[in-house]
Amino acid sequence: MGRQPCCDKVGLKKGPWTAEEDRKLINCILTNGQCCWRAVPKLSGLLRCGKSCRLRWTNYLRPDLKRGLLSDDEEKMVIELHSRLGNRWSKIASHLPGRTDNEIKNHWNTHIKKKLRRMGIDPMTHKPIPSADELPHQQQQHVGTLVDENKSSDELGLQHSSTTAEMEAEEDSIMTSRFTPTETEAFLCKSPGFCTDEVPMMEPHEMIVPYAVAASSASCAALPSSSCSSVDSSFEPENLQLPFVEWPESIWLWGADDFGGWDSIYDELDGKLGLDPFNQRQRAVLDQESWKFELF
DNA sequence: AAGCTAGACAACCGCAGAGTT
DNA sequence: AAACTCTGCGGTTGTCTAGCT
Structure with missing residues (x-):
């Protein structure tokens, strides 16, 4: 028996990604971590195959990427x-x-x-x-x-x-x-x-999860546990235990001009809920590390 | 200004390998 | 062992844009 295609191609979008699609994908990965790529389109509501999502993330959206010409x-x-x-x-x-x-x-x-x-x-x-x-x-x-x-x-x-x-x-x-x-x-x-x-695979509990995103992760529960690492359903912002994440130095080189996805996510979250997307501890870490870009 | 072309890079395709059932 | 899933890889194609005519 031959291999099945990675996804049902009927009705799937191809071609360049829009800012909105980027936002959805980032939201999804922030919420669920890099779990099964096949589940990502369902989780994120994207009309893309998992393979396309993986490629977009690894080649363009991953926060540890450098942008620009090679030195x-x-x-x-x-x-x-x-x-x-x-x-x-x-x-x-x-x-x-x-x-x-x-x-x-x-x-x-x-x-x-x-x-x-x-x-x-x-x-x-x-x-x-x-x-x-x-x-x-x-x-x-x-x-x-x-x-x-x-x-x-x-x-x-x-x-x-x-x-x-x-x-x-x-x-x-x-x-x-x-x-x-x-x-x-x-x-x-x-x-x-x-x-x-x-670069270590980031699990959901290791990621910086904005409250609104985490809180909206209920949709994740509809999926099999194997394909989705769950976020505690009793989630409360004050209980959020964020680890100190060692961001690679290269993230400082990430050109803000090249990408509006993260900014727009935080804008969106702030706009909707008026909440601090990051807790104070994590923000302090970013300040401490001379975070190059003003995300907030 | 419009059309054309070449360069740059994002994205897709098909395959292979590893892991799981 | 076979069937199947998932991920990663390398080659190729598609799209966008700047520069030229």
């Missing part, structure tokens, strides 16, 4: 990682805090590929393209510095590993012994112990 350091790192891992974008992304595989893949296809070709490097093999000898001398020198000092691709072992086992083994070693102390390593040192693969 020079990040770009260099992508090139180095790609030379070893090939098109394994998720693995590459796992070494770049706050960046998604999709973002890196897009950046590679639209920027880096062209840049490398202009420099006379084949973006797939990371070796000089045959006609490289026709390039100006300066460009060839630049190519060398971009990848690693003046070593050739062969010296660096830049060919893709031939077997999966080799690739895995190589991948393990990438961030440890094989790199010379380059800018890449320095960059990694600035991001200690952070990896998007290691």
Whole structure:
């Protein structure tokens, strides 16, 4: 028997997400955590399949994402990682805090590929393209510095590993012994112990849940317990136990201009209920951490 | 101003793997 | 072991926009 489609596609919306849909999705995840994605459309009232919701969240709405162009350091790192891992974008992304595989893949296809070709490097093999000898001398020198000092691709072992086992083994070693102390390593040192693969799944009780959202979570009860982590039905705002959440540093870089969803959620909540969406303790944490954007 | 084009990036599609029943 | 669900991944397509004619 073949695999069933992830969702019934009849009547489902496709294409770009609207601010309203973003709001619904964020509300849903704030309320229920990242529970079963298949249940998200029902919970949120969105006419989207769960897969689409997951993609929207992981690639765009997640609060720990960086926005904007990749920095020079990040770009260099992508090139180095790609030379070893090939098109394994998720693995590459796992070494770049706050960046998604999709973002890196897009950046590679639209920027880096062209840049490398202009420099006379084949973006797939990371070796000089045959006609490289026709390039100006300066460009060839630049190519060398971009990848690693003046070593050739062969010296660096830049060919893709031939077997999966080799690739895995190589991948393990990438961030440890094989790199010379380059800018890449320095960059990694600035991001200690952070990896998007290691971002912990947030459970509902760990999330900052605005009162109105939590209180409206009754709809959650209609679903099987396995697909929805419940919020205590006896919820009272004064009883809300909010943990101290260690927000990644990258959230400070989250461009307020790029996104209005969270703001609009808080606006909406304030407008409806006149309540503080965050309790004082959490707000104090945000103040303490020099929260960059004024959400309130 | 209107039409066209290319670039950028958001979103979709199909598949594979892991886990569960 | 087979059937099924869910999630993640990589390739591809669609949409939007800025710049050019």
